[in-house]
Amino acid sequence: MYPAYIHTQTTARNIDHAAIKTYQIPSLILMEHAALKSAEIIEQITNTNQSICILCGPGNNGADGLAIARLLQPKYPNLYVVVPEIKKMSEDEKIQFQMVQNLKIPFCKNLPNVTYDIYIDCLFGNGLSRDITGFYKTMIQNVNTSQSTIISIDMPSGIDSTMGNVLGCAIHADYTISLDCYKQGQWLNEGKNHCGKLYLVDIGIPQILHQKCMDKIKILNEEDIHLPNRPLNAHKSTFGKALMIGGSQNMHGAIHMASLSAYKSGIGTLTLMVPECISNVLAIKSDFYMLLQCADRNGIFSSKAIDLLKQNINNYSIISIGNGMQKNNITIALVEQALKSDKKIVLDADALWAAQKNIELLKRSETTILTPHIKEMSDLTGIHVSTILSNPFEVARDFSKEYPSCVLILKSSQTYIAHQGSVYVLDAQNAGLAKGGSGDILCGIVVAMLGQCKDSLQAALCATYIHSQSAKLDIDSASFMPEDIINNIPNTLKRLRS
Numbered sequence: 001m002y003p004a005y006i007h008t009q010t011t012a013r014n015i016d017h018a019a020i021k022t023y024q025i026p027s028l029i030l031m032e033h034a035a036l037k038s039a040e041i042i043e044q045i046t047n048t049n050q051s052i053c054i055l056c057g058p059g060n061n062g063a064d065g066l067a068i069a070r071l072l073q074p075k076y077p078n079l080y081v082v083v084p085e086i087k088k089m090s091e092d093e094k095i096q097f098q099m100v101q102n103l104k105i106p107f108c109k110n111l112p113n114v115t116y117d118i119y120i121d122c123l124f125g126n127g128l129s130r131d132i133t134g135f136y137k138t139m140i141q142n143v144n145t146s147q148s149t150i151i152s153i154d155m156p157s158g159i160d161s162t163m164g165n166v167l168g169c170a171i172h173a174d175y176t177i178s179l180d181c182y183k184q185g186q187w188l189n190e191g192k193n194h195c196g197k198l199y200l201v202d203i204g205i206p207q208i209l210h211q212k213c214m215d216k217i218k219i220l221n222e223e224d225i226h227l228p229n230r231p232l233n234a235h236k237s238t239f240g241k242a243l244m245i246g247g248s249q250n251m252h253g254a255i256h257m258a259s260l261s262a263y264k265s266g267i268g269t270l271t272l273m274v275p276e277c278i279s280n281v282l283a284i285k286s287d288f289y290m291l292l293q294c295a296d297r298n299g300i301f302s303s304k305a306i307d308l309l310k311q312n313i314n315n316y317s318i319i320s321i322g323n324g325m326q327k328n329n330i331t332i333a334l335v336e337q338a339l340k341s342d343k344k345i346v347l348d349a350d351a352l353w354a355a356q357k358n359i360e361l362l363k364r365s366e367t368t369i370l371t372p373h374i375k376e377m378s379d380l381t382g383i384h385v386s387t388i389l390s391n392p393f394e395v396a397r398d399f400s401k402e403y404p405s406c407v408l409i410l411k412s413s414q415t416y417i418a419h420q421g422s423v424y425v426l427d428a429q430n431a432g433l434a435k436g437g438s439g440d441i442l443c444g445i446v447v448a449m450l451g452q453c454k455d456s457l458q459a460a461l462c463a464t465y466i467h468s469q470s471a472k473l474d475i476d477s478a479s480f481m482p483e484d485i486i487n488n489i490p491n492t493l494k495r496l497r498s
Protein backbone atom coordinates (compact mmCIF):
# COMPACT_ATOMS: atom_id res chain seq x y z
CA MET A 1 0.00 0.00 0.00
CA TYR A 2 1.30 3.49 -0.89
CA PRO A 3 2.26 5.14 2.43
CA ALA A 4 0.01 8.14 2.93
CA TYR A 5 1.41 11.21 4.67
CA ILE A 6 -0.36 14.47 5.43
CA HIS A 7 1.74 17.62 5.05
CA THR A 8 1.34 21.36 5.40
CA GLN A 9 1.77 23.64 2.40
CA THR A 10 5.38 24.40 3.27
CA THR A 11 6.42 20.80 3.89
CA ALA A 12 4.73 19.56 0.71
CA ARG A 13 6.47 22.29 -1.25
CA ASN A 14 9.84 21.54 0.35
CA ILE A 15 9.45 17.87 -0.52
CA ASP A 16 8.72 18.73 -4.18
CA HIS A 17 11.77 20.99 -4.25
CA ALA A 18 14.02 18.40 -2.64
CA ALA A 19 12.91 15.77 -5.17
CA ILE A 20 13.86 18.16 -7.95
CA LYS A 21 17.04 19.68 -6.46
CA THR A 22 18.52 16.92 -4.30
CA TYR A 23 17.37 13.88 -6.23
CA GLN A 24 17.47 15.65 -9.59
CA ILE A 25 14.13 14.34 -10.75
CA PRO A 26 13.02 16.87 -13.38
CA SER A 27 9.79 18.60 -12.40
CA LEU A 28 8.31 17.74 -15.81
CA ILE A 29 8.74 14.05 -14.98
CA LEU A 30 6.91 14.48 -11.67
CA MET A 31 4.22 16.40 -13.51
CA GLU A 32 3.86 13.66 -16.11
CA HIS A 33 3.37 11.08 -13.35
CA ALA A 34 0.81 13.40 -11.76
CA ALA A 35 -1.03 13.81 -15.03
CA LEU A 36 -0.95 10.11 -15.94
CA LYS A 37 -2.27 9.03 -12.54
CA SER A 38 -4.90 11.77 -12.52
CA ALA A 39 -6.04 10.91 -16.06
CA GLU A 40 -6.38 7.27 -15.03
CA ILE A 41 -8.70 8.20 -12.15
CA ILE A 42 -10.65 10.67 -14.30
CA GLU A 43 -11.25 7.88 -16.82
CA GLN A 44 -12.54 5.64 -14.03
CA ILE A 45 -15.07 8.18 -12.74
CA THR A 46 -16.29 9.64 -16.04
CA ASN A 47 -17.44 8.41 -19.47
CA THR A 48 -15.58 9.32 -22.62
CA ASN A 49 -18.79 10.63 -24.20
CA GLN A 50 -19.04 13.30 -21.50
CA SER A 51 -17.82 16.82 -22.23
CA ILE A 52 -14.81 17.97 -20.22
CA CYS A 53 -13.61 21.47 -19.46
CA ILE A 54 -10.17 21.82 -17.86
CA LEU A 55 -9.53 25.06 -15.96
CA CYS A 56 -5.83 25.93 -15.83
CA GLY A 57 -4.43 28.54 -13.44
CA PRO A 58 -1.14 30.47 -13.70
CA GLY A 59 1.15 28.04 -11.86
CA ASN A 60 2.14 24.39 -11.93
CA ASN A 61 -1.35 23.29 -10.95
CA GLY A 62 -2.42 24.80 -14.25
CA ALA A 63 0.48 23.00 -15.92
CA ASP A 64 -0.88 19.71 -14.54
CA GLY A 65 -4.20 20.59 -16.15
CA LEU A 66 -2.60 21.10 -19.54
CA ALA A 67 -0.74 17.79 -19.28
CA ILE A 68 -4.02 16.07 -18.31
CA ALA A 69 -5.70 17.68 -21.35
CA ARG A 70 -2.99 16.23 -23.60
CA LEU A 71 -3.48 12.73 -22.12
CA LEU A 72 -7.29 12.76 -22.18
CA GLN A 73 -7.79 14.37 -25.57
CA PRO A 74 -7.46 11.18 -27.66
CA LYS A 75 -10.29 9.55 -25.67
CA TYR A 76 -12.59 12.48 -24.97
CA PRO A 77 -13.71 14.11 -28.27
CA ASN A 78 -15.44 16.97 -26.45
CA LEU A 79 -12.58 18.44 -24.42
CA TYR A 80 -11.88 22.10 -23.87
CA VAL A 81 -9.20 24.02 -21.99
CA VAL A 82 -9.56 27.37 -20.24
CA VAL A 83 -6.35 29.35 -19.62
CA PRO A 84 -7.25 32.76 -18.17
CA GLU A 85 -3.71 34.15 -17.93
CA ILE A 86 -1.74 33.19 -20.99
CA LYS A 87 0.84 35.88 -20.27
CA LYS A 88 1.47 34.68 -16.73
CA MET A 89 2.62 31.09 -16.78
CA SER A 90 5.20 29.10 -14.85
CA GLU A 91 8.10 27.75 -16.94
CA ASP A 92 6.68 24.22 -16.91
CA GLU A 93 3.26 25.54 -17.82
CA LYS A 94 4.67 27.30 -20.88
CA ILE A 95 6.09 23.97 -22.07
CA GLN A 96 2.80 22.16 -21.41
CA PHE A 97 0.88 24.93 -23.17
CA GLN A 98 3.07 24.62 -26.26
CA MET A 99 2.29 20.89 -26.44
CA VAL A 100 -1.44 21.58 -26.07
CA GLN A 101 -1.25 24.07 -28.94
CA ASN A 102 0.75 21.62 -31.08
CA LEU A 103 -2.03 19.07 -30.58
CA LYS A 104 -4.62 21.67 -31.53
CA ILE A 105 -6.60 21.16 -28.35
CA PRO A 106 -9.19 23.95 -28.27
CA PHE A 107 -8.64 26.59 -25.58
CA CYS A 108 -9.75 30.07 -24.63
CA LYS A 109 -9.32 32.66 -21.86
CA ASN A 110 -12.82 32.66 -20.43
CA LEU A 111 -15.25 30.07 -19.20
CA PRO A 112 -17.42 29.13 -22.22
CA ASN A 113 -21.15 29.86 -22.00
CA VAL A 114 -22.09 26.21 -22.47
CA THR A 115 -22.11 23.96 -19.42
CA TYR A 116 -19.73 20.98 -19.49
CA ASP A 117 -20.48 17.61 -17.90
CA ILE A 118 -17.14 17.56 -16.12
CA TYR A 119 -14.92 20.38 -14.85
CA ILE A 120 -11.32 19.57 -13.99
CA ASP A 121 -10.16 22.19 -11.52
CA CYS A 122 -6.48 23.02 -11.99
CA LEU A 123 -6.69 26.70 -11.08
CA PHE A 124 -4.68 26.65 -7.85
CA GLY A 125 -3.05 23.84 -5.95
CA ASN A 126 -0.50 23.92 -3.20
CA GLY A 127 0.70 27.40 -4.25
CA LEU A 128 -2.43 29.37 -3.37
CA SER A 129 -1.12 32.34 -1.40
CA ARG A 130 -3.95 34.85 -0.95
CA ASP A 131 -7.68 35.42 -1.31
CA ILE A 132 -9.16 34.67 -4.72
CA THR A 133 -10.85 37.68 -6.32
CA GLY A 134 -11.85 38.99 -9.77
CA PHE A 135 -12.33 36.67 -12.75
CA TYR A 136 -11.03 33.58 -10.91
CA LYS A 137 -13.69 34.14 -8.26
CA THR A 138 -16.43 34.50 -10.87
CA MET A 139 -15.22 31.36 -12.62
CA ILE A 140 -15.25 29.33 -9.38
CA GLN A 141 -18.73 30.58 -8.48
CA ASN A 142 -20.05 29.66 -11.94
CA VAL A 143 -18.56 26.18 -11.83
CA ASN A 144 -19.88 25.60 -8.31
CA THR A 145 -23.42 26.51 -9.35
CA SER A 146 -23.38 24.13 -12.34
CA GLN A 147 -24.81 20.68 -11.73
CA SER A 148 -21.67 19.21 -13.28
CA THR A 149 -19.11 16.88 -11.74
CA ILE A 150 -16.05 18.74 -10.46
CA ILE A 151 -12.69 17.01 -10.08
CA SER A 152 -9.98 19.03 -8.37
CA ILE A 153 -6.33 18.32 -8.91
CA ASP A 154 -4.24 18.44 -5.72
CA MET A 155 -6.52 20.90 -3.88
CA PRO A 156 -9.99 22.30 -4.43
CA SER A 157 -8.95 25.75 -5.66
CA GLY A 158 -9.45 28.36 -2.96
CA ILE A 159 -8.79 26.03 0.00
CA ASP A 160 -5.69 26.92 1.96
CA SER A 161 -3.66 23.74 1.97
CA THR A 162 -2.41 24.08 5.55
CA MET A 163 -5.50 25.07 7.56
CA GLY A 164 -8.34 24.18 5.23
CA ASN A 165 -9.81 27.69 5.29
CA VAL A 166 -11.57 29.18 2.28
CA LEU A 167 -9.50 32.02 0.81
CA GLY A 168 -12.06 34.30 -0.86
CA CYS A 169 -14.06 31.48 -2.44
CA ALA A 170 -13.42 27.83 -3.18
CA ILE A 171 -14.33 25.01 -5.51
CA HIS A 172 -16.76 22.46 -4.10
CA ALA A 173 -15.26 19.33 -5.61
CA ASP A 174 -16.91 15.95 -6.00
CA TYR A 175 -13.47 14.36 -6.19
CA THR A 176 -10.00 15.58 -5.30
CA ILE A 177 -6.87 13.86 -6.55
CA SER A 178 -4.04 14.67 -4.16
CA LEU A 179 -0.55 14.45 -5.59
CA ASP A 180 2.24 12.66 -3.69
CA CYS A 181 0.81 13.35 -0.21
CA TYR A 182 -2.37 14.58 1.39
CA LYS A 183 -2.41 18.26 2.23
CA GLN A 184 -3.39 19.10 5.79
CA GLY A 185 -6.06 21.52 4.53
CA GLN A 186 -7.94 18.58 2.99
CA TRP A 187 -8.51 17.24 6.51
CA LEU A 188 -9.32 20.40 8.46
CA ASN A 189 -12.10 22.97 8.79
CA GLU A 190 -13.93 23.88 5.53
CA GLY A 191 -11.38 21.94 3.51
CA LYS A 192 -12.89 18.66 4.73
CA ASN A 193 -16.20 19.53 3.08
CA HIS A 194 -14.77 20.83 -0.19
CA CYS A 195 -12.76 17.80 -1.32
CA GLY A 196 -15.50 15.27 -2.01
CA LYS A 197 -13.97 11.84 -2.39
CA LEU A 198 -10.23 12.02 -1.85
CA TYR A 199 -7.71 10.06 -3.91
CA LEU A 200 -3.98 9.97 -3.33
CA VAL A 201 -1.52 9.22 -6.12
CA ASP A 202 2.17 8.39 -6.15
CA ILE A 203 4.02 10.73 -8.53
CA GLY A 204 7.48 9.25 -8.07
CA ILE A 205 8.80 11.39 -5.23
CA PRO A 206 11.31 9.37 -3.16
CA GLN A 207 9.66 8.03 0.01
CA ILE A 208 12.71 8.90 2.07
CA LEU A 209 11.71 12.55 1.79
CA HIS A 210 8.53 11.81 3.69
CA GLN A 211 10.16 9.52 6.21
CA LYS A 212 12.83 12.13 7.03
CA CYS A 213 10.29 14.85 7.77
CA MET A 214 10.15 16.23 11.26
CA ASP A 215 6.63 16.34 12.68
CA LYS A 216 5.20 13.92 10.19
CA ILE A 217 1.57 12.94 10.05
CA LYS A 218 0.88 9.53 8.61
CA ILE A 219 -2.35 7.70 7.86
CA LEU A 220 -2.30 4.55 9.95
CA ASN A 221 -2.49 1.42 7.86
CA GLU A 222 -1.93 -2.26 8.39
CA GLU A 223 1.76 -2.06 7.54
CA ASP A 224 2.31 0.15 10.60
CA ILE A 225 0.94 -2.57 12.89
CA HIS A 226 3.33 -5.13 14.38
CA LEU A 227 1.38 -7.38 16.69
CA PRO A 228 3.44 -8.56 19.66
CA ASN A 229 4.74 -12.14 19.58
CA ARG A 230 3.20 -14.71 21.87
CA PRO A 231 5.98 -17.23 22.50
CA LEU A 232 4.78 -20.81 23.03
CA ASN A 233 6.75 -21.13 26.25
CA ALA A 234 5.38 -17.91 27.72
CA HIS A 235 3.84 -17.69 31.18
CA LYS A 236 1.14 -15.31 32.27
CA SER A 237 3.53 -12.63 33.55
CA THR A 238 5.07 -12.43 30.09
CA PHE A 239 1.93 -10.67 28.90
CA GLY A 240 1.51 -8.16 31.69
CA LYS A 241 -0.15 -8.04 35.07
CA ALA A 242 -2.78 -5.37 34.90
CA LEU A 243 -4.78 -3.60 37.56
CA MET A 244 -7.82 -1.74 36.26
CA ILE A 245 -9.19 0.84 38.67
CA GLY A 246 -12.71 2.08 38.10
CA GLY A 247 -16.42 1.56 38.47
CA SER A 248 -19.10 3.16 40.59
CA GLN A 249 -22.60 2.26 41.75
CA ASN A 250 -24.25 3.51 38.59
CA MET A 251 -21.49 2.51 36.20
CA HIS A 252 -20.25 -1.02 36.58
CA GLY A 253 -20.57 -1.83 32.86
CA ALA A 254 -17.65 0.36 31.77
CA ILE A 255 -14.94 -1.52 33.68
CA HIS A 256 -16.56 -4.83 32.80
CA MET A 257 -16.38 -4.07 29.07
CA ALA A 258 -12.81 -2.78 29.41
CA SER A 259 -11.79 -5.94 31.25
CA LEU A 260 -13.43 -8.26 28.69
CA SER A 261 -11.59 -6.44 25.91
CA ALA A 262 -8.28 -6.61 27.74
CA TYR A 263 -8.66 -10.33 28.31
CA LYS A 264 -9.73 -11.06 24.73
CA SER A 265 -6.73 -9.04 23.53
CA GLY A 266 -4.19 -11.08 25.44
CA ILE A 267 -3.40 -9.53 28.83
CA GLY A 268 -1.64 -12.02 31.16
CA THR A 269 -3.53 -11.40 34.39
CA LEU A 270 -6.20 -8.92 35.26
CA THR A 271 -7.41 -7.54 38.59
CA LEU A 272 -10.21 -5.03 38.93
CA MET A 273 -10.06 -2.57 41.79
CA VAL A 274 -13.68 -1.53 42.31
CA PRO A 275 -15.92 -0.12 45.05
CA GLU A 276 -17.46 -2.93 47.11
CA CYS A 277 -20.99 -1.95 46.07
CA ILE A 278 -20.41 -3.30 42.55
CA SER A 279 -18.15 -6.23 43.30
CA ASN A 280 -21.04 -8.70 43.62
CA VAL A 281 -22.52 -7.84 40.28
CA LEU A 282 -19.09 -8.08 38.63
CA ALA A 283 -18.38 -11.42 40.29
CA ILE A 284 -21.60 -12.78 38.77
CA LYS A 285 -20.85 -11.36 35.32
CA SER A 286 -17.41 -12.96 34.90
CA ASP A 287 -14.89 -15.11 36.62
CA PHE A 288 -11.69 -14.53 34.65
CA TYR A 289 -10.68 -11.42 36.57
CA MET A 290 -9.62 -11.07 40.18
CA LEU A 291 -11.22 -8.45 42.36
CA LEU A 292 -9.57 -6.00 44.70
CA GLN A 293 -12.52 -4.66 46.61
CA CYS A 294 -12.48 -1.28 48.26
CA ALA A 295 -14.89 0.17 50.80
CA ASP A 296 -17.28 2.55 49.09
CA ARG A 297 -18.99 5.74 50.11
CA ASN A 298 -22.15 6.91 48.37
CA GLY A 299 -21.55 4.51 45.51
CA ILE A 300 -17.97 5.54 44.75
CA PHE A 301 -14.53 4.71 46.18
CA SER A 302 -14.08 5.82 49.76
CA SER A 303 -10.79 7.46 50.78
CA LYS A 304 -9.56 3.97 51.76
CA ALA A 305 -8.86 3.45 48.07
CA ILE A 306 -5.70 5.51 48.36
CA ASP A 307 -4.09 3.22 50.97
CA LEU A 308 -5.39 0.14 49.22
CA LEU A 309 -3.62 1.16 46.02
CA LYS A 310 -0.44 2.00 47.92
CA GLN A 311 -0.37 -1.45 49.51
CA ASN A 312 -1.04 -3.32 46.29
CA ILE A 313 0.45 -1.33 43.44
CA ASN A 314 3.69 -3.29 43.32
CA ASN A 315 1.86 -6.48 42.40
CA TYR A 316 1.18 -5.09 38.93
CA SER A 317 3.07 -3.89 35.89
CA ILE A 318 0.24 -1.87 34.32
CA ILE A 319 -2.38 0.29 35.96
CA SER A 320 -5.39 1.72 34.17
CA ILE A 321 -7.67 4.25 35.81
CA GLY A 322 -10.91 5.82 34.71
CA ASN A 323 -13.61 3.45 33.42
CA GLY A 324 -16.90 4.30 35.11
CA MET A 325 -15.34 6.60 37.70
CA GLN A 326 -16.35 10.13 38.48
CA LYS A 327 -14.71 13.50 38.90
CA ASN A 328 -13.81 13.71 42.60
CA ASN A 329 -10.86 14.03 44.99
CA ILE A 330 -10.35 10.29 45.30
CA THR A 331 -9.95 10.00 41.53
CA ILE A 332 -7.39 12.83 41.66
CA ALA A 333 -5.47 11.10 44.47
CA LEU A 334 -5.46 7.70 42.74
CA VAL A 335 -4.23 9.19 39.47
CA GLU A 336 -1.53 11.10 41.33
CA GLN A 337 -0.37 7.98 43.11
CA ALA A 338 -0.31 5.94 39.94
CA LEU A 339 1.64 8.58 38.03
CA LYS A 340 4.20 8.82 40.86
CA SER A 341 4.84 5.07 40.58
CA ASP A 342 7.14 3.35 38.11
CA LYS A 343 4.28 1.44 36.47
CA LYS A 344 2.95 1.76 32.95
CA ILE A 345 -0.24 3.78 33.20
CA VAL A 346 -3.36 4.10 31.04
CA LEU A 347 -5.61 7.08 31.77
CA ASP A 348 -9.17 7.16 30.42
CA ALA A 349 -12.37 9.13 31.01
CA ASP A 350 -12.48 11.10 34.29
CA ALA A 351 -8.91 10.10 35.14
CA LEU A 352 -7.94 12.52 32.33
CA TRP A 353 -9.72 15.35 34.10
CA ALA A 354 -7.92 14.28 37.30
CA ALA A 355 -4.53 14.21 35.57
CA GLN A 356 -4.95 17.89 34.73
CA LYS A 357 -4.70 18.70 38.45
CA ASN A 358 -1.11 17.42 38.54
CA ILE A 359 -0.22 17.74 34.89
CA GLU A 360 3.55 17.97 35.51
CA LEU A 361 3.42 14.34 36.67
CA LEU A 362 2.93 13.39 33.01
CA LYS A 363 6.61 14.25 32.59
CA ARG A 364 7.42 10.99 34.38
CA SER A 365 9.88 8.68 32.63
CA GLU A 366 7.70 5.54 32.41
CA THR A 367 5.01 5.17 29.72
CA THR A 368 1.63 6.81 30.10
CA ILE A 369 -1.04 6.23 27.47
CA LEU A 370 -3.90 8.73 27.51
CA THR A 371 -7.15 8.09 25.66
CA PRO A 372 -9.21 11.31 25.65
CA HIS A 373 -12.06 12.15 23.33
CA ILE A 374 -12.13 15.80 22.25
CA LYS A 375 -13.93 17.08 25.35
CA GLU A 376 -11.65 15.08 27.66
CA MET A 377 -8.66 16.51 25.78
CA SER A 378 -10.05 19.93 26.57
CA ASP A 379 -10.38 18.96 30.27
CA LEU A 380 -6.82 17.62 30.24
CA THR A 381 -5.15 20.57 28.56
CA GLY A 382 -7.45 23.53 29.09
CA ILE A 383 -7.54 24.05 25.32
CA HIS A 384 -11.00 25.00 24.05
CA VAL A 385 -12.90 22.27 22.19
CA SER A 386 -13.23 24.48 19.08
CA THR A 387 -9.46 25.05 18.99
CA ILE A 388 -8.83 21.30 19.19
CA LEU A 389 -11.34 20.65 16.42
CA SER A 390 -9.80 23.29 14.15
CA ASN A 391 -6.41 21.58 14.21
CA PRO A 392 -6.31 18.28 16.12
CA PHE A 393 -3.01 17.39 14.41
CA GLU A 394 -1.23 20.34 15.96
CA VAL A 395 -2.86 19.97 19.38
CA ALA A 396 -1.95 16.27 19.50
CA ARG A 397 1.58 16.89 18.26
CA ASP A 398 2.27 19.76 20.69
CA PHE A 399 1.04 17.66 23.61
CA SER A 400 3.21 14.72 22.59
CA LYS A 401 6.28 16.93 22.42
CA GLU A 402 5.63 18.46 25.81
CA TYR A 403 5.14 15.04 27.43
CA PRO A 404 7.61 12.81 25.59
CA SER A 405 7.02 9.62 27.57
CA CYS A 406 3.28 9.83 26.90
CA VAL A 407 1.40 8.38 23.97
CA LEU A 408 -1.76 10.29 23.24
CA ILE A 409 -4.78 8.63 21.62
CA LEU A 410 -7.07 11.55 20.78
CA LYS A 411 -10.39 9.98 19.86
CA SER A 412 -13.13 11.16 17.55
CA SER A 413 -14.57 9.79 14.33
CA GLN A 414 -10.94 10.10 13.25
CA THR A 415 -8.39 9.18 15.87
CA TYR A 416 -4.97 10.82 16.27
CA ILE A 417 -2.15 8.87 17.90
CA ALA A 418 0.77 11.11 18.84
CA HIS A 419 4.17 10.40 20.33
CA GLN A 420 7.21 12.67 20.47
CA GLY A 421 6.02 14.83 17.59
CA SER A 422 4.91 12.08 15.20
CA VAL A 423 1.20 11.80 14.55
CA TYR A 424 -0.71 8.87 13.06
CA VAL A 425 -4.30 9.25 11.91
CA LEU A 426 -6.75 6.39 12.02
CA ASP A 427 -9.20 7.23 9.26
CA ALA A 428 -11.98 4.67 9.70
CA GLN A 429 -15.26 6.40 10.34
CA ASN A 430 -17.90 4.05 11.65
CA ALA A 431 -21.26 5.18 13.05
CA GLY A 432 -21.51 1.86 14.90
CA LEU A 433 -18.81 3.11 17.29
CA ALA A 434 -20.74 6.26 18.15
CA LYS A 435 -22.22 4.59 21.23
CA GLY A 436 -21.45 4.55 24.94
CA GLY A 437 -18.95 1.83 25.74
CA SER A 438 -16.80 2.06 22.61
CA GLY A 439 -14.13 3.99 24.50
CA ASP A 440 -14.07 1.45 27.34
CA ILE A 441 -13.42 -1.31 24.81
CA LEU A 442 -10.50 0.66 23.39
CA CYS A 443 -9.11 1.23 26.88
CA GLY A 444 -9.13 -2.51 27.55
CA ILE A 445 -7.31 -3.27 24.32
CA VAL A 446 -4.72 -0.59 25.12
CA VAL A 447 -4.06 -2.23 28.51
CA ALA A 448 -3.58 -5.61 26.83
CA MET A 449 -1.25 -4.25 24.16
CA LEU A 450 0.80 -2.40 26.76
CA GLY A 451 1.23 -5.73 28.52
CA GLN A 452 2.53 -7.40 25.38
CA CYS A 453 4.30 -4.77 23.23
CA LYS A 454 7.80 -3.59 24.04
CA ASP A 455 7.19 -0.24 22.44
CA SER A 456 4.51 2.08 23.84
CA LEU A 457 3.71 3.80 20.53
CA GLN A 458 3.31 0.38 18.91
CA ALA A 459 0.97 -0.64 21.74
CA ALA A 460 -1.22 2.40 21.04
CA LEU A 461 -1.16 1.86 17.27
CA CYS A 462 -2.02 -1.84 17.59
CA ALA A 463 -4.83 -1.14 20.05
CA THR A 464 -6.43 1.60 17.98
CA TYR A 465 -6.25 -0.48 14.84
CA ILE A 466 -7.58 -3.66 16.47
CA HIS A 467 -10.47 -1.62 17.93
CA SER A 468 -11.50 -0.18 14.57
CA GLN A 469 -11.07 -3.46 12.70
CA SER A 470 -13.13 -5.32 15.30
CA ALA A 471 -15.89 -2.78 14.73
CA LYS A 472 -16.18 -3.76 11.06
CA LEU A 473 -19.31 -5.77 11.58
CA ASP A 474 -21.70 -7.09 9.01
CA ILE A 475 -24.74 -5.71 10.82
CA ASP A 476 -26.52 -2.37 10.74
CA SER A 477 -24.54 0.29 12.59
CA ALA A 478 -27.59 1.13 14.72
CA SER A 479 -27.53 -2.34 16.23
CA PHE A 480 -23.90 -2.54 17.37
CA MET A 481 -23.59 -3.83 20.92
CA PRO A 482 -20.30 -3.60 22.83
CA GLU A 483 -20.11 -7.39 23.04
CA ASP A 484 -20.39 -7.68 19.22
CA ILE A 485 -17.18 -5.67 18.90
CA ILE A 486 -15.46 -7.45 21.79
CA ASN A 487 -16.43 -10.86 20.37
CA ASN A 488 -14.88 -9.86 17.06
CA ILE A 489 -11.46 -9.09 18.61
CA PRO A 490 -10.31 -12.74 18.25
CA ASN A 491 -11.12 -12.71 14.50
CA THR A 492 -9.23 -9.45 14.07
CA LEU A 493 -6.18 -10.79 15.90
CA LYS A 494 -6.25 -14.00 13.89
CA ARG A 495 -6.46 -12.11 10.60
CA LEU A 496 -3.70 -9.66 11.55
CA ARG A 497 -1.38 -12.48 12.61
CA SER A 498 -1.90 -14.59 9.50
Ligand SMILES: NC(=O)C1=CN([C@@H]2O[C@H](COP(=O)(O)OP(=O)(O)OC[C@H]3O[C@@H](n4cnc5c(N)ncnc54)[C@H](OP(=O)(O)O)[C@@H]3O)[C@@H](O)[C@H]2O)[C@@H](O)CC1
Pocket residue numbers: 016017020027028030031034057058059060061062064090123124125126127128129130131132133136153154155179203
Ligand atom coordinates in the same frame (compact mmCIF):
# COMPACT_ATOMS: atom_id res chain seq x y z
N1 LIG B 1 7.41 20.34 -9.71
C1 LIG B 1 6.54 20.46 -8.74
O1 LIG B 1 6.80 21.11 -7.76
C2 LIG B 1 5.27 19.81 -8.94
C3 LIG B 1 4.06 20.51 -8.73
N2 LIG B 1 2.89 20.00 -9.05
C4 LIG B 1 1.71 20.82 -9.14
O2 LIG B 1 2.03 22.15 -8.92
C5 LIG B 1 1.21 22.72 -7.91
C6 LIG B 1 1.95 23.75 -7.19
O3 LIG B 1 2.38 24.65 -8.18
P1 LIG B 1 2.75 26.15 -7.84
O4 LIG B 1 3.70 26.16 -6.72
O5 LIG B 1 3.14 26.77 -9.11
O6 LIG B 1 1.39 26.71 -7.28
P2 LIG B 1 -0.09 26.81 -7.89
O7 LIG B 1 -0.99 26.12 -6.95
O8 LIG B 1 -0.17 26.45 -9.29
O9 LIG B 1 -0.40 28.37 -7.71
C7 LIG B 1 0.62 29.32 -7.91
C8 LIG B 1 0.20 30.34 -8.90
O10 LIG B 1 -1.02 30.90 -8.50
C9 LIG B 1 -0.88 32.31 -8.28
N3 LIG B 1 -1.73 32.63 -7.16
C10 LIG B 1 -1.67 32.18 -5.89
N4 LIG B 1 -2.75 32.61 -5.21
C11 LIG B 1 -3.49 33.33 -6.06
C12 LIG B 1 -4.71 34.03 -5.94
N5 LIG B 1 -5.41 34.04 -4.80
N6 LIG B 1 -5.20 34.68 -7.01
C13 LIG B 1 -4.54 34.66 -8.18
N7 LIG B 1 -3.37 34.02 -8.35
C14 LIG B 1 -2.87 33.37 -7.31
C15 LIG B 1 0.57 32.51 -8.07
O11 LIG B 1 0.86 33.82 -8.49
P3 LIG B 1 1.83 34.78 -7.67
O12 LIG B 1 1.51 34.61 -6.22
O13 LIG B 1 3.18 34.32 -8.00
O14 LIG B 1 1.50 36.12 -8.19
C16 LIG B 1 1.18 31.48 -9.00
O15 LIG B 1 1.16 31.93 -10.32
C17 LIG B 1 0.81 21.55 -7.07
O16 LIG B 1 -0.39 21.80 -6.38
C18 LIG B 1 0.66 20.48 -8.12
O17 LIG B 1 -0.61 20.60 -8.74
C19 LIG B 1 2.81 18.64 -9.57
O18 LIG B 1 2.76 18.72 -10.95
C20 LIG B 1 3.95 17.77 -9.14
C21 LIG B 1 5.27 18.41 -9.40
Ligand SMILES: Nc1ncnc2c1ncn2[C@@H]1O[C@H](COP(=O)(O)OP(=O)(O)O)[C@@H](O)[C@H]1O
Pocket residue numbers: 349373411412413414415428429430431432433434435436437438439440441442
Ligand atom coordinates in the same frame (compact mmCIF):
# COMPACT_ATOMS: atom_id res chain seq x y z
N1 LIG C 1 -18.24 7.93 14.02
C1 LIG C 1 -17.19 7.26 14.50
N2 LIG C 1 -16.32 6.69 13.65
C2 LIG C 1 -15.25 6.01 14.10
N3 LIG C 1 -14.96 5.86 15.42
C3 LIG C 1 -15.79 6.40 16.31
C4 LIG C 1 -16.93 7.13 15.90
N4 LIG C 1 -17.57 7.55 17.03
C5 LIG C 1 -16.86 7.10 18.08
N5 LIG C 1 -15.78 6.41 17.66
C6 LIG C 1 -14.75 5.76 18.48
O1 LIG C 1 -15.40 5.14 19.58
C7 LIG C 1 -14.71 5.42 20.80
C8 LIG C 1 -15.59 6.29 21.68
O2 LIG C 1 -14.92 6.59 22.85
P1 LIG C 1 -15.58 7.49 24.00
O3 LIG C 1 -16.12 8.73 23.40
O4 LIG C 1 -14.59 7.59 25.09
O5 LIG C 1 -16.82 6.59 24.41
P2 LIG C 1 -17.31 5.99 25.79
O6 LIG C 1 -16.69 6.76 26.89
O7 LIG C 1 -18.79 6.15 25.74
O8 LIG C 1 -16.92 4.57 25.78
C9 LIG C 1 -13.41 6.10 20.37
O9 LIG C 1 -12.41 5.15 20.15
C10 LIG C 1 -13.80 6.79 19.06
O10 LIG C 1 -12.69 7.01 18.23
Ligand SMILES: [K+]
Pocket residue numbers: 061121122123124125152153154155156157
Ligand atom coordinates in the same frame (compact mmCIF):
# COMPACT_ATOMS: atom_id res chain seq x y z
K1 LIG D 1 -6.88 22.68 -8.03
